[in-house]
Amino acid sequence: MFDGANRRTVSLWFPRLASDRALRLRPVEGPFALTLKQDNTDRIHCLNIAAERQRLHRGMAFSEARAFCPDLQSRPADPPSDRRFLMGLRRWATRYCPWVGIEGEDGLVMDVTGSAHLAGGEPAMLDDLRQRLSRVGLAVQIGLGDTRGAAWALARYGEGVAAPGAARAALDPLPVAGLRLDGETVTALQRLGLRTIGQLAEAARAPLARRFGPGLLMRLDQALGVQPEQISPQSEPPHYGVRMSLPEPIGLEADVMAGTERLLTRLCDKLIRHEAGARVLCLTLRRVDSHARHVELRLARPLRDPARILPLFQRGIDEVDAGYGIDQLRLEATQVEPLPAQQISHVTGDKPDRLDDLISRIGTRIGLENILRFLPADSHIPERSFIMAPAAYSKPTGGWNIPRPRPLVMFRPEAIAALSARPPQSFRWRRMAFTTMRATGPERILPEWWIEDESWRHGARDYWRIETHQGHRLWLFYTPQNPGWFIQGVFP
Incomplete structure (x- = not known):
């Protein structure tokens, strides 16, 4: 001292x-x-x-x-x-x-x-x-x-x-x-x-x-x-990595999975102590010829439950060439996020989040960035009322705050032959003939003047919901400044 x-x-x-x-x-x-x-x-x-x-x-x-x-x-x-x-x-x-x-x-x-x-x-x-x-x-x-x-x-x-x-x-x-x-x-x-x-x-x-x-x-x-x-x-900072050296080389998939399970249990115990969850895991398999094979696993949400993580390694381990045998396994959480303890109830306490597990399983095949979800956007323009974001890196938010229903399928406006300001009684669209049974509207939507958009330069649009005798429910709009009718969506 x-x-x-x-x-x-x-x-x-x-x-x-x-x-x-x-x-x-x-x-x-x-x-x-x-x-x-x-x-x-x-x-x-x-x-x-x-x-x-x-x-x-x-x-x-x-x-x-x-x-x-x-x-x-x-x-x-x-x-x-x-x-x-x-x-x-x-x-x-x-x-x-x-x-x-x-x-x-x-x-x-x-x-x-x-x-x-x-x-x-x-x-x-x-x-x-x-x-x-x-x-x-x-x-x-x-x-x-x-x-x-x-x-x-x-x-x-x-x-x-x-x-x-x-x-x-x-x-x-x-x-x-x-x-x-x-x-x-x-x-x-x-x-x-x-x-x-x-x-x-x-x-x-x-x-x-x-x-x-x-x-x-x-x-x-x-x-x-x-x-x-x-x-x-x-x-x-805490190091989230564990390894295991084997006295004899292994090569069977079941043996590698058993060793991974042991490492995963130890790693998740450390994650629980630090109230963290793994987002990206890397499993390194060292062969007896000193070459190493890596299996990377990206998760849709931070996890620390070995039972949910272990099956996701199955596909990557199955593709590894063990050569003359594997004598060391190393598992590391390369990306970690905070995961504090949460109060559980009898409703959700013992049920894992199945959607996150599904996204993780599909993501191991096609990549997490290719699984998208729709999220609300702050715009009253139909085409801009949503954004597409990777589901693994975004959270679902509240629903759309729209006073009128929107079609399930929307596409670029397609013109139809009609000139009157009232919904047409009959019209042709995509080589099909339709007759109007019921029309609901109009709902006037004005363009956002601060955004330049060629499709909205004609000014306001008056939207109508059209039910036809043929069973189709279509979303039409009329442009008063430049008279014309267009179809933009289909209701279920």
């Missing part, structure tokens, strides 16, 4: 994390910047050192940056990928110490108390950190001090090492922005003549507390070690 006086903290700041990550994937020569849309304007999100030499900076409008630097190359920024990359760096940094946390959007903080000697001491550890990151194309600034605040300030404004117990001497010449203060507070302090941390530490505390509140002095005390500040390591 180490007390606060012996604690040592490292801060890693990646000033060009996003651009360095993008250039590792696709290197370019010359000025380069990542853009991000803010307030309906493309602005520079991150840039490389060549662009900085052209006096470009973050937050600058991209059009203005191109005017200053015509050779500037750019790509759209991807903040979620940058966050995942930073999480990967955090896992990598645990090679030096077990306590590593995320510091903002572009930094890491490490508690190396008692760990530096394993890397040959603090100077050797910092050199190794800098060299390894430089080899993979990442610019980094490193600060080391007794406190988290001191390490943060040294990494961003000094890039140095504060000797044990000498945080005050190392921080005195640094600007007050090194105390992790907001921009307004930093500007106000500079107007008062307090530009460095040393000047702030020498100033009277009571007036500062009255004017700026307790937050300013708390940040100062944390940096100097007067107040403690913890480093919370980022917890690793």
Whole structure:
């Protein structure tokens, strides 16, 4: 156990994390910047050192940056990928110490108390950190001090090492922005003549507390070690993967299914503990010749019930060539979604959702994206009153809120020979003759002026439901602006 006086903290700041990550994937020569849309304007999100030499900076409008630097190359920024990359760096940094946390959007903080000697001491550890990151194309600034605040300030404004117990001497010449203060507070302090941390530490505390509140002095005390500040390591997300090594190779389908059942039971137990459900599962079958076969299963809904999932693997396992035998099975949930526990009743508690199981079974054959469902759309135009969405990635919503019934089958309007504004008594359609028995209507539907649609440019439509002596129930409409009759649907 180490007390606060012996604690040592490292801060890693990646000033060009996003651009360095993008250039590792696709290197370019010359000025380069990542853009991000803010307030309906493309602005520079991150840039490389060549662009900085052209006096470009973050937050600058991209059009203005191109005017200053015509050779500037750019790509759209991807903040979620940058966050995942930073999480990967955090896992990598645990090679030096077990306590590593995320510091903002572009930094890491490490508690190396008692760990530096394993890397040959603090100077050797910092050199190794800098060299390894430089080899993979990442610019980094490193600060080391007794406190988290001191390490943060040294990494961003000094890039140095504060000797044990000498945080005050190392921080005195640094600007007050090194105390992790907001921009307004930093500007106000500079107007008062307090530009460095040393000047702030020498100033009277009571007036500062009255004017700026307790937050300013708390940040100062944390940096100097007067107040403690913890480093919370980022917890690793649960890994939903299980495997089984076999003493003897197997090749029969029944044996593979039995092994899959055991793995699936263990995996679902872990999913239940974390209140999650598997959406995509991957079964890897390793053969004795070191070749592997993969069986991927996509589910219509998150599941964690082995009895419902296991039969869906039957088709994929049946198509696997076992070769000279399979000696290892590995099952992993590659896509997981939250699935909290729900209250069950005697009506639905022991009945699985058969529709989701049916969609999953059919999806293993033709693909989940090819199974569609109709969903209501916010439009009174008949052709736009619905959308088609993949059933596995959408949920059924409420019914259509339409005051008049709509036909079960709708198609493009087909003209018929009639000119009167009243429904025709007899007409021909698709080479068949019809006589009107009953007509219900009209229902006037106006076009949506904000959407350009060639079929609705004739203006309003008056819809009628026509029952014929021949037994057909048709949906006709009349266009008053350009007189004409059309058939658009058939009622059941």
